[in-house]
Amino acid sequence: MAWATQVISIVQAATVLLLAPLIAGISYRFKAWTESRSGPSIFQPYYDLAKYLRKETLLPEGSSRIFYVAPFVAFGAYLLISEVVPVITPYPIPFASTVDFLGGGLLFGLAGTVTLLAAIDSGSNYAALGASRTVSFAAFAEPTLIIVFFAVAVITGTNNPYVTNNLLAASTSAYLSPTHLLVTAAFFLLLLAETGKLPVESAGAMEFGMLEDGRTFEHSGRLLGVNRWNGWLKQFLLYSVFVNVFALPWGMSSAPTAEGTLANVALLLAKLLALVGVMTVVEATLAKVRLFKIRDFLALSFSLAVLAVFAFAVLGVP
């Protein structure tokens, strides 16, 4: 059945590429509802994407090739991540053996770094400000991510997300262990920070507190389109990792058949909808913290992650 898993790996990449804008559109819609607006269509990100890809691309004077290439490199990195983490399958697909959890983290890092380089290369003050802010907070977020990986490795004895998924789906006691609950909480806080949600960042181009969006200030046309798509891909992949590896590992069909795969895609959508609902509640109820208070937020996330590993040491069980 080698060809079957190869087909499924293509289906998985297509799922990520095509559904990422949809999930973004649904979250905009949900957010609009909490503000008593009817909001844009859930397909608006697709329309935006089509518009950006048709528009003229302008390059800032003095920018080098990095500015032009970076969005595509980041896109490639996200596409590769979509092949190595459990998105629609609880079993590894052909590319999955290339990297483990840490490798996936490094690929996210690669995509983030080239976007930063492009921001600095643009020569714009706003983009450079966004880049420097992103880096100053990433310096606090990355250690948390590493500790989260440690905690996951502690639970399963390996650093493979598929093993984590299977173990947590099979064992209630592993799921309810303090280590897993704490690491899930830490990863959720990190998720808020990494996907630009309140209380860390309020999205929108007119926002002085923006972090991620600031980096793509100078991109236009096709490059902006790819950058936006990258943002949605990052959100979709992080959400998928959160629901499949941490919060809701259950229910995925392990049969590499067409029906099983379709059911898995539907299940993933349902899980992501639930997560988007939670995110909307978080965004509707929390105020944005001041810029320098983001450090406190990330320190809390770091403490939870350390405590997760620590709980394993103290209690002697995962």
Add this chain to the structure above:
Amino acid sequence: MDSSAEVVALVGVGILLTALYLQSESFVDPLIRAIALQSLLLGVLLGWLAWTEHSVDLAILAALAVAVRVLFIPYVLRRQIRAFRWRVRELHAAHRVTGHALAAVVLAIVAWFVFQETLASIFPEPGAALPFILLVEGLLMLATRSNTIVQVIGYLEEENAVVYAGALFAQAFPLFVEVVVFLDVLGVVLVGVILSIQRDVIGTPEESALEELAG
């Protein structure tokens, strides 16, 4: 690990989490709610142990913990902050949040290593280090804070640590009940009487700073 031990472990980690929250919070009112939550978790733990071990002593202690530590002492403390005027937050603590949170984590790890080196051979059960860590966190709180009510909260955390340790290791010990009752009385006297005397006789070092800001 059986399910009973898993419940004890989960509640224990919850208590540890409240201890870390207590370290990083600078507002006094949420601190009072947090110490009440910590005591409630302790009450749940005592209740669970009473249920699994069919111990009347522990059931009495659980009821006592909820009545005194969750309801009465937080109530008195909140009355105190209304009377004291420095109810809002501890002065100059806001910029130390990150440092306090990380110091608390580091201290917990150090305390665990100390426990492993010294007491682990006597108490080999998993989770036995948690009361010890809680005790050290309470000491850190007493040492780093300058606000009297916050220090009282640190003292209450120490009490919780003692009760927690007793619940894990000395359930069959009748003296344990008496020690806890004594500590409760001490706590009530502390928050009810000594704080009032301090307010009326000595005042607080923060009062002048706050009056300066009153306009």
